[in-house]
Amino acid sequence: MAMLKDILYGVSLTEIHGEREQDIAAIAFDSRQVKPGTLFCAIKGLTVDGHDFISTAIEAGATAVLCENLPSKLNEGITYIQVENTPAATGIVAANFYDNPSRKLKLVGVTGTNGKTTTATLLYQLFRNLGYKTGLLSTVENKIDDEVLPSQFTTPDSIQLNALLADMVKRGCTHCFMEVSSHALVQERTSGLHFQGGIFTNLSHDHLDYHETFDEYIKAKKILFDRLPKSAFALVNVDDKRGQIMLQNTKAEKNTYSLRAMADFKAKILHNTLQGLELDIDGVNAWFKLIGDFNAYNLLAVYGAAVLLEEEKEEVLTALSQMDGARGRFEQVANPNQVLAIVDYAHTPDALDNVLKTIDNLRTHQEMLVTVVGCGGNRDKSKRPEMARIAAEFSNKVILTSDNPRNEDPKQILDDMMAGISKVDQRKTMIIEDRKEAIRTACNLAGPMDIILVAGKGHETYQEINGVRNHFDDKEILKEMLDNQLG
Numbered sequence: 001m002a003m004l005k006d007i008l009y010g011v012s013l014t015e016i017h018g019e020r021e022q023d024i025a026a027i028a029f030d031s032r033q034v035k036p037g038t039l040f041c042a043i044k045g046l047t048v049d050g051h052d053f054i055s056t057a058i059e060a061g062a063t064a065v066l067c068e069n070l071p072s073k074l075n076e077g078i079t080y081i082q083v084e085n086t087p088a089a090t091g092i093v094a095a096n097f098y099d100n101p102s103r104k105l106k107l108v109g110v111t112g113t114n115g116k117t118t119t120a121t122l123l124y125q126l127f128r129n130l131g132y133k134t135g136l137l138s139t140v141e142n143k144i145d146d147e148v149l150p151s152q153f154t155t156p157d158s159i160q161l162n163a164l165l166a167d168m169v170k171r172g173c174t175h176c177f178m179e180v181s182s183h184a185l186v187q188e189r190t191s192g193l194h195f196q197g198g199i200f201t202n203l204s205h206d207h208l209d210y211h212e213t214f215d216e217y218i219k220a221k222k223i224l225f226d227r228l229p230k231s232a233f234a235l236v237n238v239d240d241k242r243g244q245i246m247l248q249n250t251k252a253e254k255n256t257y258s259l260r261a262m263a264d265f266k267a268k269i270l271h272n273t274l275q276g277l278e279l280d281i282d283g284v285n286a287w288f289k290l291i292g293d294f295n296a297y298n299l300l301a302v303y304g305a306a307v308l309l310e311e312e313k314e315e316v317l318t319a320l321s322q323m324d325g326a327r328g329r330f331e332q333v334a335n336p337n338q339v340l341a342i343v344d345y346a347h348t349p350d351a352l353d354n355v356l357k358t359i360d361n362l363r364t365h366q367e368m369l370v371t372v373v374g375c376g377g378n379r380d381k382s383k384r385p386e387m388a389r390i391a392a393e394f395s396n397k398v399i400l401t402s403d404n405p406r407n408e409d410p411k412q413i414l415d416d417m418m419a420g421i422s423k424v425d426q427r428k429t430m431i432i433e434d435r436k437e438a439i440r441t442a443c444n445l446a447g448p449m450d451i452i453l454v455a456g457k458g459h460e461t462y463q464e465i466n467g468v469r470n471h472f473d474d475k476e477i478l479k480e481m482l483d484n485q486l487g
């Protein structure tokens with residue numbers, strides 16, 4: 001419960017009609033979630049316009065409305081607040097409603113195309129290990145110290161986000177590490193948050209269905225840094241050419257990390273094996289359990305952020321060397337036949353390229369590499385042929401299959417992928433629409449010491465078909481098939 005006039009603090013109003021001195025019981029941007037005493041925020045969406053649901057919200061008990069366009073007829077007893085941008089105002093209002101929890105802990109946001117979950121999860125594990133009560137908001141799961149809460153999005157909406165941060169504060173958390181997706185930045189889910197730091201991992205092809213051009217996608221990621229306060233740090237990967245762009249307009253303290261160039265935080269890969277990475281990180285040699293060049297970047301970002309949060313370097317490295325990383329990221333599935341079976345969340349061309357290059361560098365090339373991969377429906381179509389092409393480039397056999405078809409015809413998605421496979425590579429490519437059958441076939445093809453990569457769904461425990469999420473777990477299926485494989 002909070003006073004309307006208090007939760008409007010910091011919102012620039014165009015017009016206001018009605019009483020500001022009233023208690024608000026809840027905030028909602030979806031009319032279906034309105035209960036008595038709610039402030040309803042009308043948001044123009046891609047499918048419908050929330051303004052069309054103002055009367056439904058009032059019927060459900062909304063007593064105040066935040067909107068960009070005032071309805072032609074204003075109801076008696078309802079307060080109407082007109083603003084220029086409802087999503088941005090909703091973020092500020094949500095932060096005020098929950099008493100600005102982001103100011104009561106150290107909040108660090110991680111953005112970039114790949115590596116957000118890994119980086120945020122490692123930071124969460126590290127800070128817990130260093131003795132802090134810590135929160136995590138990620139694609140895989142949300143955590144309030146040791147309590148696990150399911151995650152629906154990479155970045156929750158502003159209302160849920162502030163509610164979660166408030167719970168973290170209530171439970172004594174001093175730090176929170178969160179992923180910040182480009183969708184979240186454009187939709188103002190992080191408006192009104194006070195960040196202590198922002199990390200940029202990298203930028204490559206993804207989500208062009210939503211952002212339309214690569215420039216728009218870059219601009220979206222940059223919002224995080226443009227809005228950081230002076231008291232915060234910005235930490236960017238300068239081996240990615242967009243790293244410097246992120247720093248262009250920030251007021252925050254600028255910091256860089258790199259494996260190749262001059263930077264504030266530097267690392268060198270000494271050994272890269274299937275058991276882990278040995279890095280020279282800031283002049284200290286240490287082994288880490290994570291695998292692959294790209295994880296050297298994630299580890300370096302985590303190290304840099306921890307140092308910027310004033311943690312002791314040696315202590316950070318000792319703790320980091322124990323960490324396992326996030327679920328479904330280069331996760332190996334043990335099996336009696338000693339097939340090297342890997343589940344990975346690579347669902348962009350760049351991630352797939354990185355994972356396959358890592359495997360390519362680590363393998364002997366006497367064995368066979370079978371890659372099982374699909375692409376999600378209702379998502380960027382242009383990545384489909386690219387991902388298929390990359391899979392074929394590195395693998396001895398490729399099985400193209402379904403990911404989450406969502407509302408698309410899986411056959412169409414497979415046709416889009418097939419368009420990326422050259423005539424020559426068609427010979428090593430199979431199409432098996434049913435993902436379980438595809439994994440079974442890979443297991444039948446692979447013998448001892450061969451390698452199977454199942455890419456795209458990582459930690460996901462469902463397959464989404466026409467709005468229904470059926471239980472599906474790549475790791476579980478792989479294990480079942482490999483355990484039953486004949487020796």
Ligand SMILES: CC(=O)N[C@H]1[C@@H](OP(=O)(O)OP(=O)(O)OC[C@H]2O[C@@H](n3ccc(=O)[nH]c3=O)[C@H](O)[C@@H]2O)O[C@H](CO)[C@@H](O)[C@@H]1O[C@H](C)C(=O)N[C@@H](C)C(=O)N[C@H](CCC(=O)O)C(=O)O
Binds near residue numbers: 042048049153210
């Ligand atoms: C593409 C996208 O991001 N869409 C988001 C967007 O939907 P939309 O614009 O279509 O909304 P809409 O359906 O037109 O509705 C407009 C408004 O009317 C309201 N409404 C609607 C119907 C009704 O009866 N009453 C009502 O009030 C809606 O609640 C909404 O506020 O706004 C909705 C409400 O905030 C989000 O739930 C929805 O996320 C959808 C479900 C989604 O799948 N998002 C994904 C792509 C996403 O955000 N992913 C990123 C990760 C990406 C990455 O991997 O990097 C994430 O952060 O998770």
Ligand SMILES: Nc1ncnc2c1ncn2[C@@H]1O[C@H](COP(=O)(O)OP(=O)(O)OP(=O)(O)O)[C@@H](O)[C@H]1O
Binds near residue numbers: 297329
């Ligand atoms: N720093 C990195 N650079 C490039 N690829 C990476 C990096 N870190 C991880 N990957 C690859 O990308 C996949 C996804 O990693 P992760 O889940 O950490 O990224 P994310 O940014 O959170 O993805 P999403 O946007 O879907 O939430 C991993 O499974 C791995 O294949």
Ligand SMILES: N[C@H](CCC[C@H](N)C(=O)O)C(=O)O
Binds near residue numbers: 456
């Ligand atoms: N957060 C990403 C995850 C994609 C994972 C992949 N399995 C798919 O369903 O496309 C998205 O919503 O685009």
Ligand SMILES: [Mg+2]
Binds near residue numbers: 116139140154179
């Ligand atoms: Mg993620």
